[in-house]
Amino acid sequence: MTGITKKFGDFTANDDINLTVHKGEVHALLGENGAGKTTLMNILYGLLPPTSGAIRINGKQLNIANPNIAIANGIGMVHQHFMLVDTFSVTENIVLGKEITKRFGILDLQTAEEKVISISEQYGLTVDPKALIQDLSVGSQQRVEILKTLYRGAQILIFDEPTAVLTPKEIQELVGIIRNLTAAGKSIIIITHKLNEIKQVADFCTIIRRGCHIDTVDVSNVSEEDLAAKMVGREVSFKVAKAKQEPGEKVLEIKKLCVEDSRGIVAVDNLDLELRKGEILGIAGVDGNGQSELIEALTGLRKVKSGSIEVLGRNITNLSPGKIINEHKVSHIPEDRQKRGLVFEFNVAENMVLETYSNPEFSKGFRLLWDKIYQNADNLIKKFDIRPERSDIEARALSGGNQQKMIIAREVANEPEVLIAAQPTRGLDVGAIEYVHKTLVAQRNEGRAVLLISFELDEVIHVSDRIAVIFEGKIVGILDAEGVDETQIGMLMAGGSA
Numbered sequence: 164m165t166g167i168t169k170k171f172g173d174f175t176a177n178d179d180i181n182l183t184v185h186k187g188e189v190h191a192l193l194g195e196n197g198a199g200k201t202t203l204m205n206i207l208y209g210l211l212p213p214t215s216g217a218i219r220i221n222g223k224q225l226n227i228a229n230p231n232i233a234i235a236n237g238i239g240m241v242h243q244h245f246m247l248v249d250t251f252s253v254t255e256n257i258v259l260g261k262e263i264t265k266r267f268g269i270l271d272l273q274t275a276e277e278k279v280i281s282i283s284e285q286y287g288l289t290v291d292p293k294a295l296i297q298d299l300s301v302g303s304q305q306r307v308e309i310l311k312t313l314y315r316g317a318q319i320l321i322f323d324e325p326t327a328v329l330t331p332k333e334i335q336e337l338v339g340i341i342r343n344l345t346a347a348g349k350s351i352i353i354i355t356h357k358l359n360e361i362k363q364v365a366d367f368c369t370i371i372r373r374g375c376h377i378d379t380v381d382v383s384n385v386s387e388e389d390l391a392a393k394m395v396g397r398e399v400s401f402k403v404a405k406a407k408q409e410p411g412e413k414v415l416e417i418k419k420l421c422v423e424d425s426r427g428i429v430a431v432d433n434l435d436l437e438l439r440k441g442e443i444l445g446i447a448g449v450d451g452n453g454q455s456e457l458i459e460a461l462t463g464l465r466k467v468k469s470g471s472i473e474v475l476g477r478n479i480t481n482l483s484p485g486k487i488i489n490e491h492k493v494s495h496i497p498e499d500r501q502k503r504g505l506v507f508e509f510n511v512a513e514n515m516v517l518e519t520y521s522n523p524e525f526s527k528g529f530r531l532l533w534d535k536i537y538q539n540a541d542n543l544i545k546k547f548d549i550r551p552e553r554s555d556i557e558a559r560a561l562s563g564g565n566q567q568k569m570i571i572a573r574e575v576a577n578e579p580e581v582l583i584a585a586q587p588t589r590g591l592d593v594g595a596i597e598y599v600h601k602t603l604v605a606q607r608n609e610g611r612a613v614l615l616i617s618f619e620l621d622e623v624i625h626v627s628d629r630i631a632v633i634f635e636g637k638i639v640g641i642l643d644a645e646g647v648d649e650t651q652i653g654m655l656m657a658g659g660s661a
């Protein structure tokens with residue numbers, strides 16, 4: 164890709180970017196949220212036309228006007244949000260649009276299945292070809308997406324933040340798959356915010372900042388700190404500074420809480436937990452041990468089976484989300500920002516008042532005070548460094564990381580008693596992560612109670628004051644974060660005893 168420029172109106176998302184990828188190489192794309200990584204890859208895959216610039220594959224200049232042309236030229240893309248049909252089988256999804264047919268156009272599922280099995284064995288992409296997509300884990304669904312590109316003959320595979328949604332074990336499996344792919348001569352372009360992953364799998368790394376190409380480096384010659392500094396243009400601190408602080412009065416009290424999951428199976432099992440003012444309590448655990456159901460119960464999004472939840476001594480069990488947010492001041496940074504955090508079609512200013520628009524601050528009778536609503540958004544955009552600095556664009560036009568910043572800004576602005584932060588840094592760049600961690604600590608310093616739920620053990624350890632380990636819906640241990648032993652937490656997370 165040479166001299167790629169992409170403008171959205173008068174905003175330049177890609178500014179004269181060059182990218183060269185060789186056969187059999189893993190090339191990482193690194194850059195802050197909104198730097199223009201996804202845009203560049205969407206151009207390569209034919210989803211967006213570049214404003215100017217040229218793309219050559221094996222020396223041949225191409226006009227990749229749509230994904231079909233990209234696929235025909237051996238380019239495959241695994242998007243961050245999967246594009247599979249839930250009610251179809253694995254094989255049906257893989258062959259969709261490229262079906263093998265018998266006479267009279269009847270789908271030859273048998274032959275298709277054999278082909279899928281042979282590709283999956285070749286690259287170690289274990290998946291049951293007959294399983295329905297809706298029954299598969301996120302990691303398996305991703306393997307289906309990869310198989311789909313290989314089935315169409317991809318030689319260059321683009322992965323947009325493939326590990327953001329994976330568990331640590333699934334990440335290691337993906338690393339193995341990537342090694343198998345490059346061993347077979349495939350080229351990989353991978354977008355990730357995790358510097359350790361770049362060190363682990365990538366040969367080269369291209370760094371983009373605010374739409375511009377900053378550098379392309381041989382990964383073996385640089386440290387994680389070097390990469391971070393190139394990316395944000397300053398030194399980044401990986402540790403979270405926080406002074407010791409005595410927690411205050413009890414804010415949140417959970418007693419003998421039982422919550423069922425959507426299938427009616429016990430997900431939160433007789434759980435007891437207390438949270439005090441001025442502390443960050445981190446919940447560590449492997450995905451699927453009741454974290455989501457716990458958060459949903461606390462925020463009124465899921466009915467509680469038995470037990471109680473109190474905020475400052477007042478019972479909030481099974482109240483509506485609106486009451487819990489506005490009357491009891493429980494704020495929530497949700498784990499799925501696109502489903503539960505914002506409305507794509509609303510602009511930034513509207514999203515900033517989703518929960519509070521009816522407060523006297525923003526409305527008078529039935530009339531919304533638009534001046535105030537925009538002013539509020541403009542303040543938060545400045546304070547939280549949300550890019551681009553515009554309150555009048557639709558939320559969907561913001562990059563993933565900036566969508567997340569927008570939600571965090573809104574929830575913190577509510578001045579909550581309890582701030583529930585679920586995977587608050589998923590998909591964020593290291594500079595933004597530093598910022599979010601500082602924000603959580605600042606909230607704690609101001610005397611708020613923060614509940615942090617994260618699959619990133621490092622994050623839980625660095626940010627929290629106390630750590631509660633959840634396993635099969637129960638708290639199996641509470642530890643002081645300072646000087647905590649990582650292997651001890653790991654043992655508890657796996658259901659062992661510490």
Ligand SMILES: Nc1ncnc2c1ncn2[C@@H]1O[C@H](COP(=O)(O)OP(=O)(O)OP(=O)(O)O)[C@@H](O)[C@H]1O
Nearest residue numbers: 171176196197198199200201202560561562563564
């Ligand atoms: N359709 C669009 N209209 C207007 N602006 C857009 C559009 N698509 C992207 N942008 C802007 O272009 C910039 C680059 O976005 P892009 O999604 O490429 O970022 P990114 O590097 O992938 O970030 P992240 O790490 O957060 O995913 C962002 O500022 C974004 O708001």
Ligand SMILES: [Mg+2]
Nearest residue numbers: 200201562563
């Ligand atoms: Mg992106």
